[in-house]
Amino acid sequence: MPEQTERPTLEVCLSPALLHLYDLAQKIVVVIDVLRATSTICTALYHGAQKVIPVDSVEKCMEIGRQLGAVTAGERDGHIAPGLEHGNSPLEYPASFIQNKTLVLTTTNGTRLLHMAKDAEEIVIGSFLNLSAICAYLLSRNKPVMLACAGWKDRINLEDSLLAGAIIHRIKSHFDIQCDAALIVEQLYEATHHRLMEHMQQASHYQRLTRHGFQQDIAYCLTIDGANVLPVYRDGAIALA
């Protein structure tokens, strides 16, 4: 079956602490941090932001914000971090506010993962909000793919695993999948996608966010194609392809 051997590979990495096991060179890495970094990035760009600059500390966020006259955003323990202007909720970034602006965003898990994936051929941003755009892009490129989940402080989480499963569910017939983590999340998605929100209520992150009053965020972040754009990370900033 010559066709099969010519398909590019598709792998899943469920925690940043496992990413060193994989060679990312020549791969398209899809960075996934559903609650809420990659959902917020997709939303801001969908609503016309010029670009999003992800940084790993509040200090860097404030500094770059000052330099560029940009909107600064970030949370620590569920509250806007002291010195920043906005939080991590995608609902804070409607077009009326973010259009034509630059957003400097500090997140813990997502930003770290972007930096870890620097050897990749390309890095794109994935969320349920741009599921179709991501899948269409991966199919059009025909290159090996790594779906890289941010998780929570290196632990595997449900929502990022579910999105990886959703992507695989849609495009698997075009890829060569020799990755058990991919088989696992695909089964997870197939078994639960008809009751995604209900299933998410068991997740550790759901409980963490609802304690801080972010139930609406979760429902929005699970909306398939709610902000269907293709954000690409290049030279330290994320913009539409």
Next chain:
Amino acid sequence: MPEQTERPTLEVCLSPALLHLYDLAQKIVVVIDVLRATSTICTALYHGAQKVIPVDSVEKCMEIGRQLGAVTAGERDGHIAPGLEHGNSPLEYPASFIQNKTLVLTTTNGTRLLHMAKDAEEIVIGSFLNLSAICAYLLSRNKPVMLACAGWKDRINLEDSLLAGAIIHRIKSHFDIQCDAALIVEQLYEATHHRLMEHMQQASHYQRLTRHGFQQDIAYCLTIDGANVLPVYRDGAIALA
């Protein structure tokens, strides 16, 4: 609901590279390496072996084997390692051969995980072969549990994830589960347990083992309660409780 808060926790760690994220003190750790270390250990003890000594190198295996007059076993790349007498297949250890003997076993993933779990309150050995014994024991102890999967060279694998899911499926109502990996593998098991062998044929390890002619091993290692004993790791050796 006071009952609920008094339930012990149950967590799953899908790769040894993530084990450092968890505090194992006061927990019962179930070490899982379905293909084939923990299946072979259960089988040898079920068939009357006195004990199994897990070691991490061929040299140590030969040395302890000489000292104790024990059976030495281990493979490298699918073949009996030079200097050792037997392989890692559970089918090599019928009662007629292993009864009353000590087995010194060198495995890569499983042995390393046993050493990594040394801070645990107790370490027990899990496989599909002793699923009921493991579940009964965990229920009887009423202590926090960590299901620790050996994986393959730190990558997550399907068979160990499935066994973790099978254990959770049976005992979850008695535990407090705040662990997304546990939710994921439980869904995986529930979605696939009626066609476990068929599902396993997609696994990376299945393909690795069948290349070396171990199809029979896989079918045996998926046999629920095929060697239903409770192996406990203590002071460097594994014996029945």
